[in-house]
Amino acid sequence: AQSVAQPEDQVNVAEGNPLTVKCTYSVSGNPYLFWYVQYPNRGLQFLLKYITGDNLVKGSYGFEAEFNKSQTSFHLKKPSALVSDSALYFCAVRDPKAAGNKLTFGGGTRVLVKP
Amino acid sequence: NAGVTQTPKFQVLKTGQSMTLQCAQDMNHEYMSWYRQDPGMGLRLIHYSVGAGITDQGEVPNGYNVSRSTTEDFPLRLLSAAPSQTSVYFCASRGDRESTDTQYFGPGTRLTVL
Numbered sequence: 538a539q540s541v542a543q544p545e546d547q548v549n550v551a552e553g554n555p556l557t558v559k560c561t562y563s564v565s566g567n568p569y570l571f572w573y574v575q576y577p578n579r580g581l582q583f584l585l586k587y588i589t590g591d592n593l594v595k596g597s598y599g600f601e602a603e604f605n606k607s608q609t610s611f612h613l614k615k616p617s618a619l620v621s622d623s624a625l626y627f628c629a630v631r632d633p634k635a636a637g638n639k640l641t642f643g644g645g646t647r648v649l650v651k652p
Numbered sequence: 653n654a655g656v657t658q659t660p661k662f663q664v665l666k667t668g669q670s671m672t673l674q675c676a677q678d679m680n681h682e683y684m685s686w687y688r689q690d691p692g693m694g695l696r697l698i699h700y701s702v703g704a705g706i707t708d709q710g711e712v713p714n715g716y717n718v719s720r721s722t723t724e725d726f727p728l729r730l731l732s733a734a735p736s737q738t739s740v741y742f743c744a745s746r747g748d749r750e751s752t753d754t755q756y757f758g759p760g761t762r763l764t765v766l
Contacts, residue, residue, distance in 0.1 A: 546692070571754075580656075580742055580757035581695075627694060639710065640685075640755060642694035 539564040539632045543643035551651055556618040558646045560611045560628030569631040570611040571640070572602055576624045584626075587611060598622070618650045654678050656758035658743050664764045665733040673728040673761050675743030681756075683746040684726040685710070686718065688739040689760075695742065701726055733765045 540563045550556050562568055569588050573581040585596025592604040602613045611628060628643040659674045677684065685700035687710075697710030701720040715737060717729040726745075730737060741761045747753040 541694075543694075573757075578760075580759045581744075583754045583756070586754065639697055639700065642687075642696075644692050644694040 539568075539630050539635060539639075539641045541628050541630050541641055541643035543626075543628055543646045545646050546644075547647040547649065549649045549651065550618050552620050553617050556613075556615040556622065556648065556650070558613040558626050558628075558648060560613065560643060561609050562611060562628070562630040563609065564630055564632040564635075566632055566634045568611075569633055570602075570604060571629040571631070572596065572600070572611075572613050573627045573629065573642075574598075574624050575627065575645075581627065584613070618648075620650045620652055623648055623650045656743055656745050656756050658741075658758035658761050660761060661759065662762050664766065665730075666766050667734060669733050671730050671733065673730075673741055673743075673763075675726045675728065675758060676724050677726075677743075677745040677756075678724065679745060679747070679756070680723060681745035681747050682723070683753075683755075684720065685744050685746075685755075686716070686726070686728045687742045687744065688712065688737075689742060690739050698728065698741075730763075735765045737763065738765045739763060 542561045571586045572584040575581050587594045587604045595601045626646050629640050631640050656677045682703045686698040687695040689695050696712045699718040701707045707718050743758040744755045746755045
């Protein structure tokens with residue numbers, strides 16, 4: 538069975554500082570990995586995904602994530618955080634060999650960027 | 653394109669009542685799914701469909717029914733609402749059956765069962 542862990546319930550960072558949101562996963566095969574962001578009272582918005590190729594993936598709003606197969610991690614990063622980045626972030630994994638191509642989400646990490 | 657739309661946005665039910673949450677997409681997506689979001693638990697898959705006439709259970713299907721008579725619509729039915737079904741419900745769709753595609757989410761329905 539596939540699973541995702543986001544070890545931090547909340548991350549606090551000062552505006553302008555680097556932001557990292559951690560994610561580790563478990564799948565039987567090669568994973569497809571995704572990051573989504575949720576702003577208050579809104580649905581989830583896609584940020585970026587890793588399917589294959591370069592381990593460093595660049596996405597929307599200046600975010601990037603690095604796939605590390607040996608550590609089974611897919612941490613989300615932003616070099617300089619903005620107050621507007623304050624939101625709930627979800628990591629998700631899909632095992633392409635699993636029945637139904639289902640997407641499994643982590644529990645979410647709340648990011649608070651302080652001015 | 654309107655994308656993925658959901659109605660209603662808010663709903664309050666009494667225990668034992670039934671209702672249908674509506675979901676529609678205008679992107680001609682084959683794959684549609686329903687999730688519920690609870691604090692600290694992320695999103696959990698309730699039911700999904702890989703095309704019209706085909707549905708299957710997800711992680712937490714009990715107490716919910718779905719049908720997929722058209723490509724566009726994927727309603728979720730609560731047969732007899734329970735307080736444990738108080739949650740935020742999201743519908744999502746994906747472009748094709750290939751698992752590399754991005755999943756698009758609706759704005760959600762906030763359901764309270766008293």
